[in-house]
Amino acid sequence: MSEMIIRTEKLTKIYENGYSTVALQDVDLEIPRGSLSCIMGPSGHGKSTLLHLIGGLDRPTSGKVFLEDLDLTAVDANHLAEVRCRRIGFVFQFFNLLPVLTVLENVEIALMLAGIPPRNQRERAEELLGLVGLEDKLQAKPNQLSGGQRQRVAIARSLANDPDILLMDEPSGNLGTKSERELLENIEKVNQRGKTVVIVTHSPSVAKISHRIIYIQDGRLKKEGE
Amino acid sequence: MTRGKLVFKNLTRKKSRFLFTILGIAVGIASLVTLLSLGTGLEAEVKKQSQALGAELVVTPKGWCAYEQISVLTGESLPEAIPNEDVEKVAGITGITAVPYLVQRTAIKNQPVTVVGILPEPMKQFKNWQIDRGEYRLDRESVVVGSSIAQQFELKAGDKLTIRGTGFILRGILKEMGNRDDLVIYLDLATAQKLYGVGDKVSFIAVKVDDVTQMDRYSQEIQERANVAVVSDKQLIRSVLAIMGTVRNTLQMIAAVAVLAAAFGIINTMLTAIHERKREIGILQALGARRRTIFSLFLYESALYGLLGGVLGLAAGFALSFFAAPYIEQSEFTAFLGSAQSVKMFSPAVVGQAMLFAVVVACLAGIYPAWKASRLSPVEAISYE
Ligand SMILES: Nc1ncnc2c1ncn2[C@@H]1O[C@H](COP(=O)(O)OP(=O)(O)O)[C@@H](O)[C@H]1O
Ligand SMILES: [Mg+2]
Secondary structure: OOOEEEEEEEEEEEEEEOEEEEEEEEEEEEEEOOOEEEEEOOOOOOHHHHHHHHOOOOOOOEEEEEEOOEEHHHOOHHHHHHHHHHHEEEEOOOOOOOOOOOHHHHHHHHHHHOOOOHHHHHHHHHHHHHHOOOHHHOOOOHHHOOHHHHHHHHHHHHOOOOOOEEEEEOOOOOOOHHHHHHHHHHHHHHHHOOOEEEEEOOOHHHHHHOOEEEEEEOOEEEOOOO | OOHHHHHHHHHOOOHHHHHHHHHHHHHHHHHHHHHHHHHHOHHHHHHHHHHHHOOOEEEEOOOOOHHHHHHHHHOOOOOOOEEHHHHHHHHOOOOEEEEEEEEEEEEEOOEEEEEEEEOHHHHHHHHOOOEEEEOOOOEOOEEEEOHHHHHHOOOOOOOEEEEOOEEEEEEEEEOOOOOHHHHEEEEEHHHHHHHOOOOOEEOEEEEEEOOHHHHHHHHHHHHHHOOOEEEEHHHHHHHHHHHHHHHHHHHHHHHHHHHHHHHHHHHHHHHHHHHHOHHHHHHHHHOOOOHHHHHHHHHHHHHHHHHHHHHHHHHHHHHHHHHHHHHOOOOOOOHHHHOHHHOOOOOHHHHHHHHHHHHHHHHHHHHHHHHHHHHOOHHHHHOOO
16 A cells, blocks of 8 residues: 555534534545545535545544644644645635636736746746646636636646645536546546545546545445445 | 736726725825815915014904904904004004004905005005005095905906995005905095994004014003003914914814725725635635735735825825815915915825825725635635525
């Protein structure tokens, strides 16, 4: 078994607003470096919650998340922001892009937040957009793109800071088959470049390209292969 | 991509909201600038009018307050209260020159004009007046006027003038003095007293002393001899400035409150913007933006409202004080504020104060919304619908 880049211990998340919703319970999970994993399970059963917790976007009610040796539950908000900035790329299901910015600028902003000076941003952003086949859409605004194109911009952007880990929440959830195929090619390409990829999905075609499938039901992990 | 570029793109994305928020600030700053610049030349202007009066001491009825003292300089009508008996007593003191004033009002073509009853010859010497057109003649049917009056109402020597229902002939027009003497119709004192039915009384007496070092002594002597009060020109200037200063400060406070009200416009705009951009804030956080970064992005946005509103307000304010100043209705309170000489255009101090105020207020207004934005949890922002 290869080295684990992400590890969770008894991860539990309970949302409290008026009444308690147990979104995740006692999840112990290990994700090997360089793997392409997908998280599957019915809607509302805690998949997004799990992804947010391992990406340091949210904090668990109890349990721990380790990124290599770093305990994400023990660091402050600034440190978490730093981790998201340096090590993790996110792609969400909808609404990934800032609507006032062009495609190019949407990628550049990730570079800006990573501390790359303006004069070095453009070349890198163009390179990333080339990787996902959008070199001819640099000046387009998000609302001029198809759903698939937007997701590809989001992937290009998530790679801006050269992260180790790419977390995607139903990236092909609202795409047609052709767009999905293009997207999957991009995801595989990224994975082959050494990134660890975790995808929440309902799509069998995503499951097909994954090395490992993690099933979540009622906030609990079902044993692999079950 | 830079933060500045992002802030600017966000600032201008809702054009009408941007415009109205800016206008709110601009209106407040414009009124502040107008009032600040109207007041800048105040002191010099008051001194100038006092010089025009040409007196070191002013003899007034007892119990006059600062309000009436201002009127000595502005030419508002004054109550007549010093009887001739006292005038003569004052005039009788050796070493001083005393000229009585009876200040009243009339109207020409429905516009209010100051009428002053004077002793023709002593006054002419006292003021060093020169005649421009016609002759210097004041008697039961003859008057002279200041140059501005002649210009304003297109009067020439020989014209008929009706004052309080009585016909007069305009005999002469004085040379321009560059002060309030130009805005007056001069009547012979006795004629004016009869015309206005004030018996033998005058409003005040202007006094020149031969030896300025002896001013205190003369002041005392006048008060011993006659039942009057005496103020020096310096005291007069001081009390006028005190009152005008209060009026100016009050007006400026009101303008400052207008800017503060606009600050609530900024708060409102920013809170609305943050609500609308919750998801975008979440995206930025997911990309690794720290709380400090989110805070500063929104704070810069507010500050820009202050900066842009301030610049617009400055331009409007200067335009306003330039065009409006001459038309400000003349009264005791605005007489000095509004005169063209007291408007110092583009004073760096005014620009600095107004801009600083606009930006500081906008920043203060931006703190709460920016803080709220920075405290959003990334997940809350992302899963917001
Ligand atoms: N911010 C939240 N506040 C309260 N309940 C939430 C929140 N986010 C998710 N939940 C609840 O937690 C459960 C798991 O949600 P989620 O992780 O989004 O599921 P999935 O991604 O598998 O559809 C659901 O019942 C959902 O209603
Ligand atoms: Mg989900």
